[in-house]
Amino acid sequence: MSLTSSNPLQTLGIRHAAFHHNPGVDELYEAALRLGEGQVAAGGPLAVRTNKTGRSPKDRFIVEDDLTRDRVWWGGFNTPISPQVFDRLLDKMTAHAEGRELFVQDVFAGTDPQHRLAVRVVTEMAYHSLFVRNMFVRPTEAELENFEPDWTVLNIPSFKADPERDGVRSDTFIIVNFTRRMIIAGGTQYAGENKKGIFGVLNFLLPEAGVMPMHCSANVGPDGDVALFFGLSGTGKTTLSADPARRLIGDDEHGWTDTGVFNFEGGCYAKVINLNPEAEPAIHRTTQTYGTVLENVVLRADGTPDLDDGSLTENTRSAYPIEQIGNIVEEGRAGHPRNIVFLTADAFGVLPPLSRLTPEQTMYQFISGFTAKIPGTEQGVTEPQPTFSTCFGAPFMPRHPGEYARLLAQKVQESGARVWLVNTGWTGGQYGQGQRMSIAHTRRLINAALSGELDNVPFVREPFFDLEIPTEVPGVPSEVLNPREAWADQDAYDRTARKLAGMFRENFGRFEDGVDPKVTASMPEHGEG
Ligand code: ATP
Ligand code: MN
Numbered sequence: 001m002s003l004t005s006s007n008p009l010q011t012l013g014i015r016h017a018a019f020h021h022n023p024g025v026d027e028l029y030e031a032a033l034r035l036g037e038g039q040v041a042a043g044g045p046l047a048v049r050t051n052k053t054g055r056s057p058k059d060r061f062i063v064e065d066d067l068t069r070d071r072v073w074w075g076g077f078n079t080p081i082s083p084q085v086f087d088r089l090l091d092k093m094t095a096h097a098e099g100r101e102l103f104v105q106d107v108f109a110g111t112d113p114q115h116r117l118a119v120r121v122v123t124e125m126a127y128h129s130l131f132v133r134n135m136f137v138r139p140t141e142a143e144l145e146n147f148e149p150d151w152t153v154l155n156i157p158s159f160k161a162d163p164e165r166d167g168v169r170s171d172t173f174i175i176v177n178f179t180r181r182m183i184i185a186g187g188t189q190y191a192g193e194n195k196k197g198i199f200g201v202l203n204f205l206l207p208e209a210g211v212m213p214m215h216c217s218a219n220v221g222p223d224g225d226v227a228l229f230f231g232l233s234g235t236g237k238t239t240l241s242a243d244p245a246r247r248l249i250g251d252d253e254h255g256w257t258d259t260g261v262f263n264f265e266g267g268c269y270a271k272v273i274n275l276n277p278e279a280e281p282a283i284h285r286t287t288q289t290y291g292t293v294l295e296n297v298v299l300r301a302d303g304t305p306d307l308d309d310g311s312l313t314e315n316t317r318s319a320y321p322i323e324q325i326g327n328i329v330e331e332g333r334a335g336h337p338r339n340i341v342f343l344t345a346d347a348f349g350v351l352p353p354l355s356r357l358t359p360e361q362t363m364y365q366f367i368s369g370f371t372a373k374i375p376g377t378e379q380g381v382t383e384p385q386p387t388f389s390t391c392f393g394a395p396f397m398p399r400h401p402g403e404y405a406r407l408l409a410q411k412v413q414e415s416g417a418r419v420w421l422v423n424t425g426w427t428g429g430q431y432g433q434g435q436r437m438s439i440a441h442t443r444r445l446i447n448a449a450l451s452g453e454l455d456n457v458p459f460v461r462e463p464f465f466d467l468e469i470p471t472e473v474p475g476v477p478s479e480v481l482n483p484r485e486a487w488a489d490q491d492a493y494d495r496t497a498r499k500l501a502g503m504f505r506e507n508f509g510r511f512e513d514g515v516d517p518k519v520t521a522s523m524p525e526h527g528e529g
């Protein structure tokens with residue numbers, strides 16, 4: 001499995017390159033160190049720094065052609081580009097790659113044999129290859145023998161586009177071509193692009209097979225009950241799904257079929273800024289383990305990772321095979337969910353730490369996809385700001401949100417899953433005045449909901465979003481449960497809640513035409529604007 005002369009990339013037209021075909025961890029460490037991509041941190045991870053420290057959503061394009069023209073919801077994050085632009089860039093990239101050392105990983109996206117994609121990921125950087133190996137589903141030896149890629153990814157960060165001539169926005173680009181079944185990327189070293197591109201492909205393809213693709217984490221309780229955790233970046237999908245009492249299925253993207261849920265991935269990509277070993281022991285251990293890629297984590301002089309150092313970015317990451325989290329579902333699949341949690345990190349401190357959603361509120365919150373973006377995952381964001389990202393993942397959802405919402409509604413109804421909204425953001429005041437909810441309280445609230453403990457607890461309705469809040473949850477102080485009571489200045493709470501409700505209303509306006517009036521009627525009534 002080392003350097004090979006047979007060319008796994010004839011289709012790309014790269015004639016002379018030194019290919020590593022399915023290199024293992026040792027080989028990739030050797031190459032990454034030799035190529036000066038990073039260094040080995042104390043405990044064994046490969047620590048790297050990248051030119052971009054987050055995704056580049058504005059430089060992502062989808063080739064517009066007969067396959068996509070009427071199926072993609074253009075606008076927002078789905079930017080069309082012509083097949084000619086794609087072909088020209090691909091030609092330039094392959095010419096650029098000629099004669100180089102390249103890394104080829106054959107992997108699956110999806111643990112369900114019926115719905116997975118066989119993906120060949122070709123990278124210029126050795127640590128990207130390790131990232132891909134860690135993050136996707138690793139085929140068995142037998143599966144590698146007969147591996148026929150459905151899709152090919154070509155990622156060459158040292159190739160930079162010329163926006164004047166190449167028809168793209170900057171030197172960075174990520175272009176998905178459904179007809180040629182290829183993704184090409186240049187200009188960015190941020191490893192997350194390697195997986196998010198393929199997610200976008202699955203998110204486009206799966207609904208046609210009746211499968212709901214979801215930006216969520218998933219785990220299973222001791223009696224087999226499955227829980228999903230939807231949420232935008234930084235809301236707690238990875239943190240909260242790694243629960244010592246529940247087996248992890250996956251931390252970022254899943255599909256929901258007629259038989260249950262399956263993970264798209266074979267690894268996790270955890271934020272590690274200020275990671276607390278007591279609150280998140282399993283994830284913390286991965287930052288000291290051989291095989292992990294540590295991205296933009298600063299190392300001290302003695303090689304130990306300084307997880308509190310955000311000087312390169314707040315979006316520091318650990319990418320590791322899922323087996324590193326001891327307590328997992330090996331096959332990456334399980335049955336239908338019994339509970340669904342929508343996570344939001346509300347920097348206004350308005351939404352309750354936990355509330356129960358009606359079916360209409362479920363659709364309303366799913367289509368709204370609210371959080372407050374905390375500094376980090378995207379370029380150029382340094383101040384917290386409200387974000388509405390439909391389906392809790394607008395950047396990777398090529399179809400109209402209504403399509404995903406209808407599929408979800410149908411699956412929730414058929415399964416009878418209960419749906420909860422959990423605010424992992426601020427309490428006692430908005431960002432700057434209050435503080436972030438404690439992870440211990442959030443975990444306790446979620447475990448109470450999942451275990452059925454809340455079935456016999458009284459609930460009250462709060463007046464701004466009409467959300468049902470439990471009045472008591474063992475292990476959590478009752479003033480934490482009701483956000484208004486957690487604020488010292490309750491008039492300030494009312495003003496802020498009204499302002500946030502107004503933002504929800506304004507945002508939802510653009511979807512009203514496409515949704516059931518009952519869903520629209522579950523909008524907050526007391527907002528401004
Ligand atoms: P991404 O989609 O970017 O992977 P994510 O939803 O997986 O994002 P996490 O990696 O789980 O997000 O990030 C949540 C961050 O918030 C972690 O750094 C965690 O330590 C921190 N945090 C602080 N308080 C809480 C809380 N109450 N619940 C969950 N996470 C919290
Ligand atoms: Mn995550």
